[in-house]
Amino acid sequence: MVRYVRLVTKWGWDSGKSLGNGGFGEVYAAYGPGADQLAAKVVPKAEGATREQLIAQDAPSSPHVVPILHVEETSDSFVLYMPRADYSLRQKINAGVNAGEAIAILTDLAEALNVISPVVVHRDIKPENVLYLNGAWALCDFGIARYADAATAGDTRKFSFTAEYAAPEQWRYEHATAATDVYAFGVIAYELLAGQRPFTGSYEVLRDLHLSAVPDLLPGSRKLSWIVSESLSKAPGARPAAGNLIDRLRRAGAEAATRGGSALAAAQSAVLQSRAAEQAAAETARTERERREALANSCRGGYAALIEEVVEFISDSAPATEVSRSHDGGATLALGQARLVISGLSHFPGSESSPFDVISYGQIRVENSRGTLSRSHSLYFVDFEAERSYSWFELGFMQTMGADFNNDPRAAPPGEGLGGFHGGFGGLQLGYGVVPLDIGDLDRFVDFWAERFGQAASGQFPRLSRLPDGNTNQPVRRR
Structure with missing residues (x-):
């Protein structure tokens, strides 16, 4: 008071x-x-x-x-x-x-x-x-x-x-x-x-x-x-x-005390619960879509920086290299008998069949001028190491039955590539990687592809004598 x-x-x-x-x-x-x-x-x-x-x-x-x-x-x-x-x-x-x-x-x-x-x-x-x-x-x-x-x-x-x-x-x-x-x-x-x-x-x-x-x-x-x-x-x-x-x-x-009232009340309860569940499902889908869009936007800058690191190093080292840009943000470098192609960034809607969640992906490929010899790796923005904790990884695939030494390791979109972790018959398996990429320190990545591009440009395409190439351990998540 x-x-x-x-x-x-x-x-x-x-x-x-x-x-x-x-x-x-x-x-x-x-x-x-x-x-x-x-x-x-x-x-x-x-x-x-x-x-x-x-x-x-x-x-x-x-x-x-x-x-x-x-x-x-x-x-x-x-x-x-x-x-x-x-x-x-x-x-x-x-x-x-x-x-x-x-x-x-x-x-x-x-x-x-x-x-x-x-x-x-x-x-x-x-x-x-x-x-x-x-x-x-x-x-x-x-x-x-x-x-x-x-x-x-x-x-x-x-x-x-x-x-x-x-x-x-x-x-x-x-x-x-x-x-x-x-x-x-x-x-x-x-x-x-x-x-x-x-x-x-x-x-x-x-x-x-x-x-x-x-x-x-x-x-x-x-x-x-x-x-x-x-x-x-x-x-x-x-x-x-x-x-x-x-x-x-x-x-x-x-x-309501009547039987009719009780029946209507029970029906009302069922309708309300069903309606609430439908709204929640719609909001969950919307929230998940917004989460993926935010992550996709956040990784654009890192992928663009990766492309620029490769282009800048090769252009400085070999000024005769011709560089062209694609409308999707990718780049193609041509020198002598070779081309090095880095695709633009694509986004992945997710897969319910895999424990790993790829948000965005691209690829890098070196090939001879005739396109008969190539090597390509996938670049995934994915939660390989910890669930819902995303970073860039480089990896490549090969055929499960009968490796193609002219074109393996190869890149694969996530819908196909994630199956490679299970070694399914008739599909793909890991042929290279899985290698984490630090966008702030890409020296290893740039050196790897610059060396192979240089060899291919001089007519000495770097072919493999065995597959898989290097470490192909499955990613292990931290607990």
Whole structure:
């Protein structure tokens, strides 16, 4: 309860009386004109973010919204004054919440979402930001998440959402909407009703779970379990609006008692679970596609550097070499009776039949001018050494039955080459490698191909007397 004291005529806060940490800021005991029981949140100034982003002027007036009473600015911080709450929802959860209290809390929170959704997206709804004030549950910290998100410093941006309550679209750094706040509502509802959050683990584990995992329907009230399940939909458009949440929460205490109602309830549960599973599968596929695209983009620079190392060394060593470039980024070097061809980069969609995951691949080939003699190696960006830890490797293949000494070792695309690790009858097996490539130290690789190109250019194509050529150990992953 706020206690008013007439002697207080100015605003101030006590740095020696901390009330706890908030999202991106510290909260202290404070006072203001007519009141000595206030709270002040001190928010450090962040490069790239503005006062207007921090102070949500459009936050509506409501008993379910904690108001900002006054704002001050120091040389390095903004100070936000607000009423001091009795306690937070986090403190209430720690003390224990029964089913009746949970519905009352969620109804107040849904009221808050309904009030703010037309004008502002909170982005960081969590129990710490839900406060019991003047007999009702109210939301605070409007603007903190968008202020942190706008900051250019990485250590500030990490406060733009809380991992345990972040919606899938936040993990993908997409535009936040009112549905983003409803997802956080769903996590809190699950936590209140189940006694634990739907997803736990490290930051990376939480990301994967929020993007793809579907929690089981909660036992007990079907109406409540449906509310939670739909609020946790992976697709923002499938989540209920805040106004819809209020109406459904008010009806949640009355379960259908007829057999027809029970049958419909069971059917609804099955439909919801099936729909959630379909959404999760779609989000998993999307997330995997985005992961592969990011990895493919990240390896482009290294592959381009590899090509340039080869071209530069050979051009410097033999200026008569003719160099041509292909539209896909590859290069062809011609000298005397030989050509050295480095292909452009290709991307691989993955293989369910192999334990190894190739993201991108290319090849390097030396051949005589007639194309009757050649040697080629594959270049794979792959997780040979540790699962989902990728780097470049050089390797070559040969026929399982009857090696072709004119054209082996040979390159092979991953769809064909990965089978070579099993030595399948009638297919390929390793004929060279597997050799890791350090893009920062390519001397061995460049010397190897420059020597063979030089021999082929002078009419002495480097043919082999035995295959496989050198070490062909299977890659062994670290544990």
